[in-house]
Amino acid sequence: MPRHKLKNTASESDGKDNEFSLYYVEVEENSQGGQEKQTTRDGKRRRERNGEVSRRRASEKRTTEVDNKRAGKKHEKRHKTARKEGEKHEKRQRRKNADREEAEEESNKEKKNIKNERTKTLKRDDEKEKDVKKKRKKHVKNEEDNANSGKTKQKDCHDMPLKEKKKKRKKPETTSESESKSESESESDSAPESKDNQAVGVLGSLTPEELEKLKEAVDERKKLIATMRGKPWPMKKKLVVLRSSCVLQRQETLLIISFLYYSNCQKWMKFQRDFENFKTACIPWEMKIKEIESHFGSSVASYFIFLRWMYGINMILFGLTFGLVMVPEALMGKPYGSIPRKTVPREEETSAMNFAVLWDFGGYAKYSVLFYGYYNSQRAIGWLKFRLPLSYFLVGVGTVAYSYMVVIRTMARNANEEGGGDDTSFNFSWKTFTSWDYLIGNPETADNKFASITTSFKEAIVEEQESRKDDNIHLTRFLRVLANFLVLCCLAGSGYLIYFVVRRSQKFALLGLENYGWWERNEVNMVMSLLGMFCPMLFDVISTLENYHPRVALQWQLGRIFALFLGNLYTFIIALMDAIQLKRAEEEIVKTNMTIWQANLYNGTVPDNSTAPPITVHPADIPRGPCWETMVGQEFVRLIISDTMTTYITLLIGDFLRAVLVRFLNNCWCWDLEYGFPSYSEFDVSGNVLGLIFNQGMIWMGAFYAPCLPALNLLRLHVSMYLQCWAVMCCNVPQERVFKASGSNNFYMAMLLVILFLSTLPAIYTIVSIPPSFDCGPFSGKTRMFDVIQETLESDFPAWFGKVFSYASNPGLVLPFLLLLVLAIYYLQSTSKTYKRVNMELKKKLQTQNEENKKKNKLAALKAANELEQARKTGEQHSSSSQHTQNSEPPVSSTHTTTRPPASRGHTSSGHLPGHPQQPQKNSHSNRK
């Protein structure tokens, strides 16, 4: 029956009563009553239809007594009714004697009485047909017995809980659970058949209140089912409960079919479940990641989850640029070859299809939708009148805005999940209780984990004892300073190298790339990739000088690699800025040349008047500017390509080849290769994550000038997902130091945010401060790129809108608004601080309260034990009529206890923490006592 699940709530309501000694019985009675309420309802209704309501109450007591006296088949049930009766009597006596009942208690009791009545009337209904005659006969006798039995049963019920309690002291919930289980089982057998046929007939005669009640009941059951999966019960029990409530549900549904209420909910729930299933089926690479998770623990898997997350973001970025910029231009813009910016110039035409040129994104690739320069500045294109320049600008801004939003939202969610994790007061307990990673399914990883746990224990103990002795502090200090100096030298050297190489490449570019070989053309990217590959190794070597704790060392290492990447990237950007300046100077020259050329053209070919048709020159022959935007885009694309290539090649050589060599040369080598020097490589989570983050930074930086970058990145991520999954599974060994993933999650996110910020800075700078090229790109002919907004406002929106906008954007309004924002931030921060403080105080309060409760509980338990003792003494003196019912009880419950292995439910017996579900009810009990 569903209600017995609600035992907690039932007992909570019971907690309002004063009868501590009757606690367990009452709980059971109530839950039992609750269960039977369902069954009773139909019977009751039937009776009400027959107009027996008034008589029922009068004869109710009689009938129960009859039931009691019937030498019955159902021992237990009779037993319980007896107890109930006794309970009632006791209450009455108390009311007379003590006169201290509260209103609350009374209402409670009334509720209970109603329940009891229902139970009894049900039984009466069941047995009415058979027993009419018997009842009449025994009526008189029962009336006589009534007074005595009330008393005896009272003692009876004083004894019962005592016995039960003894058992429950040991395994408090086990017995009650198994009992209720068996009860629910037996009832689920008997209940349904009797009611099925009645259900339909009753439909018409329902009063509104009853419908209301039904609705409530159904709601309750739904809630129960929804929460059932969160209960630590064995499946059998859950199934029984579910099924029994299903049967009931069927009838309820029949009853309230006029509502179409529940069935809809059920459908909705089913739909939700299916949708949930569908959603999990849609998550890509789930199985791959799970496999890795089980082999390498959660930290390696966290990299792949991060990769997948990145893939999702790039998918959206790609969708934006592809759908709103590239496709419209390709479909609706002027076709290739119509205007100069969309045509390969004459001097490049011969080599434009060469693979080497295409690989460098020159030739035809350069004059395509992939790059900024291809786009036309026409305001509206195609029959849709698509505002392409505006769309281009907004997509550029939108990608950055979306990335900010996503990263910050993820960070906030992570912070929420870790909420309270800053509390370091449980250092040892966490190490013990939560350090095992249950996902580990590989014996080797497990061994590593054992070792790392042991070290962490030992470290923690050592730290706790604070008996750490620094042997030569001066030497360590010196070594650390030296190490940092070396690292700084490395960083500066790598920065200079990149700067030098970029300048050299500009010289090459000015002289014409055709005269140089492959190396000269790809020098910059190759140098950057090589630096990114070897410097971290160098740092690793240097960091051994420092003799830091491994965790600290890892942080230093990450910081240094971060600085290296960042330095390289910014050197690259600065060099690029120089290049932009050069290109712009070139552009000026071209501009003046252009006017001369045009003049020459007109002078040479059209000497006479202007009536002649304008001469047509093939667009490939028209001189054009260098278009610095396309140059920037090209640089970034090349960088991404070479970066990807180096990653894959290091993967193949460093991991795969090494693994193959170690594996097959091991048999004919003089030392053990597998455990000796080369060994297999570990999967470097932090390095890979950093690589991914910087890659993303470059995408953000370059995406404005090369709309194809997100697409390229998507491809790269897709390939590396498969490649790295394969490489990890086939040629890496689990890490020696197994880190937990969750702790570093937000660390990576924070790095991503920093990179995002740093990479948007240069992009925004170029957009805002450098005028666009005069003859290429969607913003050609404008002084600044963002003028496109102004233009749209003027020509596409009504005049008042432009006015409002200009008012809104004047500094008099913007500055106060900024001020307001700052104030809001300040306010929110200070309130959050206050909340934190209040939180801490509450925590302290709860702790002290908990201690007090503990003391009270102990006192209450002592008192209760004394009372029980007394009650038993009085109970033993009483009549033997209650003796045999008493005797029947122990074997029943003892068989129930054996059906389940003793579950440890210690929390019901001893101290509680505040906020725990079981807590308030128990406390209220003891406090009232």
Next chain:
Amino acid sequence: MGGTSSKLPKDLLSEYQELTFLTKQEILMAHKIFSELQDRENGPYSSRVSMEKIHTLPELKSNPFRKRICHVFSTSDMKDGSLSFEDFLDLLSAFSDSATLEIKSHYAFRIFDFDDDGTLDARDLEKLVNSLTGETDDTRLTGEEMRQLISNILEESDIDKDGTVNLSEFQHVISRSPDFVSSFKIVL
């Protein structure tokens, strides 16, 4: 109940979905794996799979708590740690991604409670630490270290100072931990 047939009936499947944190695919997967284990079972065909067979699963093979896990989830009368299919689903549900912190911590407590007495006392903690540090001697903690460690643990988490950690204290400690939910997972 289930598990004996090679294919799960539809209504049972939906009931299982209702009662566990598992999705349909996961239940079917679990059923497949369980049937395979059953087939490998020597001797008379039964609806339960013995603990040894369960431990051959790669997910449990190297887990130091595998015996405890089986004992906690087993509903067998013989207390041999054998699992029926429903016990198996219970296990997977408690260890699944979407299970709540409360249920996870409840089962974790029972897993760590080696003597099944409802509290974690010093002996339980010692066994727990020994399971965590592995079987070999070089990783094992010395007696002094162990004593220190256990007294530290009790100092931190034994709020009512009765010398043992009970369930609510345990849950209190666990609920603050950032890693517990992410690491208390088993996926097939």
